[in-house]
Amino acid sequence: MWRFVGWRLLQAIPVILAVITVTFFLVRAAPGGPFDSEKAVIPEVKAALEAQYRLDLPLAQQYLAYLADLAQGELGPSFKYPGRSVNELIAAGLPATAELGAYALLVAIFFGGMAGVIASLKPNTAQDYIPMSLAMIGICMPTFLLGPLLVLLFGIHLEWLPVAGWGDMPGDKILPSITLGAAYAAYIARLSRAGMLEIMSQDYIRTARAKGLPEWQVVTRHALRGGLIPVVAFLGPAFAGLLAGSFVVETIFQIPGLGRFYVQAAFNRDYTMILGTTVFLSTLIVLFNLLSDVLAAWLNPRLRAQFGEA
């Protein structure tokens, strides 16, 4: 088990290194620089700024210096928020983003899982078609459309919920969580439906019925565990995707999260901020993938036994 985890962590290092390298050179290849602006800056000032941020060094040296800092957990100073380091900015934006991601994931698991299981119990009937059609719409609907629609309906028309903000008013976390979670709920619905359908046709489900167990016990005790393993395996990538993809929702609902820093950093050519966020998010993605893989394997006794031996 631990050997597997250790091995996977080792494998993650080259992946993250590749992400850093590609991002590092791509942002520098993009036209413009952090200190370009409409107003002409005095050349001496620009030179001093570039020297301070090591932009005057050859590219290879900049790269190595960045890696050296990174090895100590230091993501460097922000170019656009003078006096604040990227570490501080991430720490400031992370709580809201993580909370939003977690709620969205709960929404996705709860509604998606429920819809998938319900649909799988009576395949190819209305009980299947209706939730699955909704799921299809959920997958197709982009968040920048769903968000404003929900705001229009629940915020402005019905006046049930606040239209924006995060933690300022009661209930203002509901709409962003639903907006962000909807697409993932739809994926989970489809995954859990497929997983459950496969399990419900297994011989051991017939055995459970032959024992005289009522259908709900057959589903909850015998089918759910196996049927939801594909969903668990999907949770890791889903949570990482939620974190990385939250900037649209953060913008719509004016949430002070990581995503907004990320997008602004890209516009501003804030090299260290872009890199820092990318490194941080890619590390999270790798970790969550590993976590959900381990969890999915642990749920399967056969694989768990193999882990025990390894």
Next chain:
Amino acid sequence: MPLLSVTDLQVDFTTRNGRTTAVNKVSFDVESGKITAIIGESGSGKSVACYSLLGLLPTPPASIEGGTALFEGRDLLQMSESELRRIRGRDVAMIFQDPMTSLNPYMTIGDQLVEPLVYHHKVSKSAARERALELLTEVGLRDPHATIDQYPHQFSGGMRQRVMIAMALINEPKLLIADEPTTALDVTIQAQILALIADLQRKRNIGVIFISHDLSVVADIADEIVVMQQGLVVERGDRAAIFDHAEHPYTRKLLDAIPAGSKAVTAEQREDLITVSNLCTWFGQGKGKEPLRAVDNVSFTIQRGEILGLVGESGSGKSTIGRSLLRLLPITSGEVLFDGVDVTQLQGVGLKQMRRRMQMIFQDPYASLNPRMSVYDTLAEPLLLHGIESRKTVEHGVLRLMDDVGLPRAFVRKYPHEFSGGQRQRIAIGRALATRPEFIVADEPVSALDVTIQAQILDLMLELGSEYGLTMLFVSHDLAVVRHIADRILVLYKGQVVEQGTGEVLFNNPRQEYTRQLLQSIPGRALIS
């Protein structure tokens, strides 16, 4: 009054292709303390009839169209789902064919075992566990205290079936339905499980429905036998009546299909085609572990034109030997001379030429045929690959093969899923014969087939064997089948040859304890000698 009395049961299936009657006016009785066997081939409706009694068929597509099934005076077919549920697992319990897939892989056997007891009798978990331990001991599970918290994959097939039996008995049912409970098991394990079922049934005085496709399996244990064909009961009677005075032609056909007697041995001495010396095939099991000695120091010869039977249980290494001879597996050490050439040393072109002369037929004709290739493509491929036919003449070659294996020429454009199991095995045989090989390894070629089909395929193989002058290594776990077809038999145990001889000699004078044990495990021995 019988425990269960089924009268005129009719079950229909409605599919897109219309309506078919799977069970047609079927009647049978089950007495307490007696075993009623329902015999029939796949698709005869034997399982459907029993599942419909307990409401275990998915409706739709199935629908019960008529009949009564009186269980202790109450009609099962008229009960609501919740009434039926109170009977299922409590008064009527089931054992299924494949213990691998019939147990939930995600739950410990202990948790699965106590479920019916906890649900139906509201027994506390700890009391139910005590009862489960007693039962596991009774069905012969080794060390139940240590194994009750293990998962199904940690048990062998036979042990899993014992767990299934314990699970079925935990509520002391009055009726036990066993659906092909030994079909997936080795012959010695099968004998143990049959004895266990018969023993438990006598002790508890319960009624048993034993569903099987194989008459010989139930020959020793059944009191009543019901023979089904295409949804109809064609004959029913007590054991003696069926075995001694079968009247219906189908019953007689089933009896005839039981492979009986030894093949007549030809005395003539022929040259050795294959000489295997000290063959070892080991499998590594990871660092620091002893390799698995699947085949350990095995030597034998096969004469030209001879059919050599290779018998053993699963894990005895019999399939590994077949594959090793054809170089489908890497050999650890030893020598395999084929017509004087050491096969183990061949490379590249030499190996390809040798492969043309040696072919293989597999157990599962469905899994070993490419589902996206028509019969024509399947048969044409080896003909073209080995340059036996040209593009112009290949059609002729394919049709000749179809004739040889007894398939209508009109079927040549069909795909594997359109054929029955027996027909698929004919295709597989045709493919093996396409390269005009001298030697064929047949790995359990009839194990997946119904008995009457099995008899046809065995006859076909014997016929083609003499027509093509084939030498054959016939691998099987079924001694009766091997005795029927093979000139000489090799008995394999744990990767080693323990005994060899003609079928006649082995059956009448087995010298080794293991051979004797194998022989005694054959169900319905009286039928085949």
